[in-house]
Amino acid sequence: MALKTITFTCETITPMFLSGADGQTPELRPPSIKGALRFWWRAMNGHLSLEELKKQEAMIFGDTSNRSKIIIRNNVYKLETSSQDFGARDVMAKSKGKTFPILEYLSFGTFKDGRKVLRDYIKPKQKFTVILQLSNEEKLQEIIDAFLCILG
Template sequence: MYEAIFDLEAITPLFMRGADARSPEFSSASVKGVMRWWFRALAGGYFGNNIEALKEVEEKIFGSTRNKSRVFVRAEVEDVKKGNIYRQASSWADKTIIVWSEYVDYFFFSVLDKRRNRKTKKIDIKTRFEYFDVGSKFSISLSSTDERYFRLAEASLWMTINLGGFGFRARRGAGSLKVQMLREMLL
């Protein structure tokens, strides 16, 4: 049995939710979905126009409705730092209206709710929901009895961590994780 455990830390806010849209969730299914996307990005160049071969290998690594996955993915939250912003600014020109930075607020606009409070006449600034803040720690473990599929899944996870991100707004810089420790084992 081949196993790798990635200990990760959030270096940008991570916006991932599950069935309960009010609280953040870091699930194995979501991680596997992003890994699958990066596998297609990696393997597409190798398989070219042979879509059937690509589907066959992808199905063996990640599973499908017909076959179970040959690689087991487990995602866990180790240390949660939940983010939830609420504050007020006196006017739209007030510098406290900027949450992260002028540019980051623009990238994360769908996460922030900025509007004038009719009673106080101040600007309310808040996040629409909780999120995993910078410094939250996660663990992703991959395990398989087949080394070939294990290595392909491991490469997909490396691509996800180093070139992609997790959750929504990942294309805008959110959901970036760094590897704190990698433990590989042959059981």
């Protein structure tokens, strides 16, 4: 069966905190993309019984006895990284009667004392390409939909 190939050209719009094997160096890797894709595929198929969800998930992403039907590659030429404070501390949110800087809340663990960035990140406005190849064509639209969820 021939592989169906879909190419997405993407651009970061916010700082992207993800890393490679060392857990510190900013790096966009296919396993990270596949993990996010799998997460959103599960979320979109939460209406299925657990048994059916596992069965269909294994058909696409593989399991201990079958390999994945999806191949993910990315063309990352050189994503700029930074350890600079990305600002926007004035974006405030309210919850349960308290007001707080939402970006600090959403990036918990990346700052120390609300000021120093603890790890580098991929800067906004960085372009990259993600190539999905799938041999299970009947699941193609589900994979596209899940990928679009990753993009927001």
